[in-house]
Amino acid sequence: MDFLNAIIALSNFALLPAIAYGSQLALGALGVTMIYGILRFSNFAHGDTMAFGTMCVILITWYMQSLGIDFGPLPTALLALPFGILCCIAFLLLVDRAVYRFYRAQKANPVILMIVSMGVMFILHGLVRLILGPGDQRFDDGSRFVMTAREFKQWTGFSEGLAVKTSHGITILTAIAVVAALLWFLNKTRTGKSMRAYSDNEDLALLSGVSPDRVVAITWIIVAALATIAGTLYGLDKSYKPFTYFSLLLPIFASAIVGGLGNPLGVIAGGFVIAFSEIFVTYAWKKVLGYILPEYLKPEGLVQLLSTDYKFAVSFLILLAVLLLRPTGLFGENRS
Amino acid sequence: MSEPFLIGDCMTGGYGRDGPDILRQCTISIDSGEIAVIVGPNGAGKSTALKAMVGMIDLHEGRVWLNGEDITRLPPEERVVRGMGFVPQTNNIFTSMTVEENLEMGAYIRNDDINSTMEQVYELFPVLKQKRRQIAGQLSGGQRQQVAVGRALMTDPKVLMLDEPTAGVSPIVVSELFDRITEIAQTGLPVLMAEQNARESLAIADKGYVLVQGGNAHTGTGKLLLEDEEVRQSFLGG
Numbered sequence: 001m002d003f004l005n006a007i008i009a010l011s012n013f014a015l016l017p018a019i020a021y022g023s024q025l026a027l028g029a030l031g032v033t034m035i036y037g038i039l040r041f042s043n044f045a046h047g048d049t050m051a052f053g054t055m056c057v058i059l060i061t062w063y064m065q066s067l068g069i070d071f072g073p074l075p076t077a078l079l080a081l082p083f084g085i086l087c088c089i090a091f092l093l094l095v096d097r098a099v100y101r102f103y104r105a106q107k108a109n110p111v112i113l114m115i116v117s118m119g120v121m122f123i124l125h126g127l128v129r130l131i132l133g134p135g136d137q138r139f140d141d142g143s144r145f146v147m148t149a150r151e152f153k154q155w156t157g158f159s160e161g162l163a164v165k166t167s168h169g170i171t172i173l174t175a176i177a178v179v180a181a182l183l184w185f186l187n188k189t190r191t192g193k194s195m196r197a198y199s200d201n202e203d204l205a206l207l208s209g210v211s212p213d214r215v216v217a218i219t220w221i222i223v224a225a226l227a228t229i230a231g232t233l234y235g236l237d238k239s240y241k242p243f244t245y246f247s248l249l250l251p252i253f254a255s256a257i258v259g260g261l262g263n264p265l266g267v268i269a270g271g272f273v274i275a276f277s278e279i280f281v282t283y284a285w286k287k288v289l290g291y292i293l294p295e296y297l298k299p300e301g302l303v304q305l306l307s308t309d310y311k312f313a314v315s316f317l318i319l320l321a322v323l324l325l326r327p328t329g330l331f332g333e334n335r336s
Numbered sequence: 337m338s339e340p341f342l343i344g345d346c347m348t349g350g351y352g353r354d355g356p357d358i359l360r361q362c363t364i365s366i367d368s369g370e371i372a373v374i375v376g377p378n379g380a381g382k383s384t385a386l387k388a389m390v391g392m393i394d395l396h397e398g399r400v401w402l403n404g405e406d407i408t409r410l411p412p413e414e415r416v417v418r419g420m421g422f423v424p425q426t427n428n429i430f431t432s433m434t435v436e437e438n439l440e441m442g443a444y445i446r447n448d449d450i451n452s453t454m455e456q457v458y459e460l461f462p463v464l465k466q467k468r469r470q471i472a473g474q475l476s477g478g479q480r481q482q483v484a485v486g487r488a489l490m491t492d493p494k495v496l497m498l499d500e501p502t503a504g505v506s507p508i509v510v511s512e513l514f515d516r517i518t519e520i521a522q523t524g525l526p527v528l529m530a531e532q533n534a535r536e537s538l539a540i541a542d543k544g545y546v547l548v549q550g551g552n553a554h555t556g557t558g559k560l561l562l563e564d565e566e567v568r569q570s571f572l573g574g
Contacts, residue, residue: 190444193433197441200430207390207424208491209416209445 001158006291008160012149013287018279019272020168020237023175026271027230028248029255030182030264031223037199037262038219039100041113046227046252048124051245052091053228054235055128057084058139065141073143078170081232088224095120096220104216121246128242137240142166167237178229179268182222186264191218199262247312251278254315258322260329269331274315282308340365341403341526342420342495344389348397351384357396358384360550366495366528366543371521373558375534375571376547382530383425383499385547389528390422390497391415403494417445421493425500425530428484431473435464438472438483442490450490457486460516478509482516489520496520498529502537514540534571538562546571 028050035043043049060080064070071079099120103113146169149161186192198205198215206212231245238244251274259270285303293299306314322329343365350358358381366372374382387393389400391412399408407415416422430438439457443450458465461482467475472483481501488496501517502510510533518540521527531537538544541558546567554567561567 190440193437193441194444196433197430197437197444200432201427203392204424204428204430204487205441206411206413207416207422208441208487209413210441211413 002291005158005160006288008158008162009291010288012160012162014279014283016162016164016168018276020165020171020233021279022272022275023171024230024234024237024271025248025251025255025275026268027175027178027226027233028252029259029267029271030179031226031230032252032256033259033261033264033267034219034223034226036256038195038215039104039113041110041117042253043223044114044117044249045121045124046223047245047247047249048121048128048242049088049092049224049227050231050234050248051128051242052124053084053088053224054231054240054245055132055242056087057081057228057232058132058137058235058240060084060087061139071142074166074170075140075142075236077139077232077236081229084232085225085228088228089221092220092224093217096216125242125246132242134242137235139240140167140236165237167233171233171237174229174233178226179264182226183264185222195219250312250319251275251315254319254322257319258330260331263329263331266329266331270329273330274318277318278311278314281305281314282311339401339404340367342366342389342528343401344385344398345401346398347385347388347395347400349384349388349393349395351393353394358550359388359395359398361398362547362551364389364528364545366526368526369521369524370526370542371517371540371558372526372528372543372545373537373541374528374530374545374547375532375538376545376553377571380547381550382547384550386422386497386499386528386530390420416491416493419492419494420497421488421491421495422497423484423488423499423501425503429472429480429487431471433472434469435472435475435483436468438487439464439468439490442487443492446490446492453490453492457489460489460519461486478505478513481505481509481513485513485516485520493525495526495528498527500530500532502531502533510536535562 028046032043032046035041035046057077057080060083061077064076064080069079070076099116100113103116143166146164146166149163152162153159186196194205194210195215195218197208198210198212234248255270255274256267258273259266259268282304286299286301289299289303345363347359347362348357350356362381362385364372364374364385374385376382384393388395391410395408399406401407402415402418402420407418430441433441439454443453463479464482464486467479472480475483485498485501498517502513505513514536517527529537538558538561544556544558544561545552546554546561554561554564556564
């Protein structure tokens with residue numbers, strides 16, 4: 001009984017949040033790895049692209065709410081999501097045309113493109129702050145829980161409760177659907193294969209008649225969709241604040257590098273590695289250990305290895321360790 | 337006699353817009369049903385001549401004609417659509433994709449049924465059929481070369497261009513590859529290749545070009561060049 005209670009407490013406070021956070025990171029890191037694999041640069045603007053896409057979703061959500069539209073127990077933001085994705089796609093295609101295309105035509109070095117993306121990052125960041133302001137925004141509605149801790153306790157009779165937040169449920173289901181759709185697209189469709197071919201060997205893809213403009217445009221469309229979905233899910237789960245999205249860049253890049261840049265499946269695993277490490281290191285283990293350890297070993301303190309303020313240090317350390325020990329990522333780079 | 341199918345006429349050019357000229361007034365042509373081979377010492381511009389004809393480098397002077405059409409200013413992807421199949425010397429397969437996906441990518445420009453072409457490629461290179469679900473990057477050098485040629489054949493080209501197809505493969509595989517190339521040419525598809533193995537390639541060639549420093553030094557049927565005393569002395573080692 002104590003053992004089960006320990007598992008329930010762990011699931012409630014660490015496992016479920018980590019799975020949700022890992023899904024959000026994985027979706028973000030997939031966007032980064034798509035840009036890296038196909039456009040061949042590290043996109044520092046990705047965090048702020050997520051902030052921009054989410055901002056579009058928030059504005060549309062507020063508009064829908066003002067019209068009295070809601071989605072029952074689910075957040076209205078899910079209804080606004082497709083429109084937010086469209087706004088983000090239009091914006092990224094515009095940025096590509098105005099900024100990146102110029103450097104692509106010159107066959108600019110990836111380092112130059114990376115610095116250009118930092119410029120785009122600052123502009124996006126400023127734009128979002130101008131439009132929505134730097135503060136916290138709330139846009140979630142609908143019911144907060146699929147199952148509350150109290151319902152769980154009454155239903156099962158355990159002394160520990162397991163609450164399932166709506167945002168966690170939505171995050172996990174959406175992430176599975178999006179990843180499955182993306183993998184299907186890349187592996188089974190002609191266009192998806194042409195994108196993998198372009199990523200694998202650009203010159204040979206040209207010699208096979210693949211149009212680079214089309215591949216680039218489709219990449220931005222997919223990245224916009226991934227970024228908006230990841231950002232909205234994160235915003236629904238935690239809260240929306242432009243600066244938070246900027247600082248998500250570190251765990252996202254860490255996920256992409258841990259998984260091996262350019263390898264979609266590895267990147268998803270990388271997202272979970274980072275999320276679980278961050279949450280498990282900053283989780284206060286007192287309660288769980290209290291259930292499983294014998295009486296005389298029960299901990300006095302919180303048994304929290306690191307304050308949550310330092311959670312980014314965890315991604316940073318993992319990133320450093322992977323770069324030092326296995327620079328191609330834990331799951332190898334997807335090329336020979 | 338009508339004009340040859342593909343002509344690179346008085347090509348002058350090199351890498352980059354302002355780079356030095358590697359090709360100097362070089363002329364290469366190939367007609368239907370022929371095998372033409374470009375040979376010459378290292379740095380003579382064999383590969384450059386092929387790349388110029390495919391459109392991978394800009395010409396400063398000269399023109400390229402395909403089937404009577406001036407294609408000098410067309411980008412490579414347009415030339416592929418018009419029927420030029422090109423196998424580069426290196427990086428000529430998609431290493432992270434399966435053999436079958438490599439072939440499918442070759443047929444990317446086509447909207448018709450590709451199954452019959454794929455069957456023909458498998459017939460020509462039976463080992464590819466066995467390994468069609470394998471990642472192409474894991475194959476041996478000779479098998480990779482077969483994937484590369486197969487990919488180019490999948491575009492259903494009107495002319496096949498090979499840049500040193502036998503570079504880095506073992507001698508047994510070289511003659512095997514040349515046999516396959518002869519088979520391809522016998523189906524009526526003109527084949528133009530740049531080659532290091534001058535003796536063996538000239539033996540199967542209808543037409544040979546010996547390039548020296550980016551210009552035409554000798555031209556003639558493969559047999560004639562093999563018997564030419566000067567060519568033998570300078571390029572074939574006696």
